[in-house]
Amino acid sequence: MKNHVSPPSLSATIADAIRSDIVDGRLLVGDRLPSETELADQHGVSRATVREALKRLAAQSLIRTERGAFGGAFVNHLSYEEARAQQVTTSTLLLGMNAIGFQVACEARYALERSCTSLAAERRTDALLDAMRKEIEIQSAPGLTDEAFCASDVAFHRALVDCAGNEVLSYHLAGSVEAMQPLMNMITFTARSRAEIIDLHRSIVADLEKRDAVSVDRALAKLEAYTITLGQSVLKARATR
Template sequence: MAIRFNNLVTQSLAKQIAEQIRSAILEGRLRVDERLPTEEELAARFEVSRPTIREALKRLAAQNLVRSKRGPAGGTFITRPTESELRTTLANSTTLMVTLGEFDIESITEARREMEGACLKLAIERRTEQHLEQLDQELAYQQQSISDEEFCASDVRFHRLIIDATANPVMQFNMVTVIEALQPLMNMIANRTRSRDRIIQHHKQLLDAIQRQDLVEAQSSLNQLLDYLLEHYRQAQQLRSTSSQG
């Protein structure tokens, strides 16, 4: 393996080793399915202990960048994360950022307003009859006697379908943070005060505008929905604050 490794400093050797190997993967110096040297060989190259190498490999495995295989032809191999794995990692990281208080509700709403609003243009231009049918089916499902959890999941799927209608894989991937991470968190908090009927009404207006390919009306419907959710999110937060003080 012709890779030039940099010298290490004393802080977090395992982390530094993992980052150097990760960089080699991202830069194409290590290719998918290529086998890494053994733990013993890596330990000798980096001049560290085998447990340190083992910890570095665990870090890479947690990022779905390497996989281990047992047996005579086994070892540690470079792997290609699936789109699903990358989506999950991105959504989990975003959720963690919200939990740590890095994103406030105003920033989340503003991001969704701008990003989903931009997606509407392409969605309206490129939506197919299948997209419209799936949106209509999701809307019909929301009007059934379903649990709060099922309603929230359907809400996410409804907006995911709009993003899918853009037929743009970059937009679809980037919207994971908004639709599959931030939206469920907002739903969970605002669920106590928001009205299902109002959400469904906004969804109907949005679907109708997409069917008619009316971008102005679609963006207006999205903005009204987000304004409504923001209002009830704040009410839910106020209720939680009052309850904790009592």
């Protein structure tokens, strides 16, 4: 029988130790870690092992390294962009690898997105409304590929989320919206279905302008229902193929 619980390697152990130093605040943003040689001495391992540990942390954007004299590994300031990129990667993989039902993923995504409607109606800016209108223009263009349509759809919804004027909210929602893109890309959008979606997008923008949160919410509910319908028809077509 396979054990499958292999003892953590030295590099993993060291990485965990440094990680908790950072997470628990013993190392602060901008602090410099000891040099690789010093870390190797401290932990009684070779420099190669320390380097593997540091690469693990770098992969999580916990540290950044600089070369040269007075270079080294520094506790990284995690920007919204980096955090979002990581979250999107993780969420996308989770959806892709776990055979999540399209309906379940869709339900979650729209539930989350609807959580920002009242704030968005309250705080929407003209700049963001314009951005949304621009995306609607793109979506209306004839000859647009399905993938480009999806990409613009994501951009539209990201702008909608940004209307809530809360960076933390935008960060969380970016993960759920963008992670859906691969699933959405499986759908073929007919001219008919595109028109339907664009109509809903138009009404969302209009309702936001009027600061009518209830109507925005209703439109999103319709969009969810319609998207699930589209997804199911695709799955049905697959099954009978």
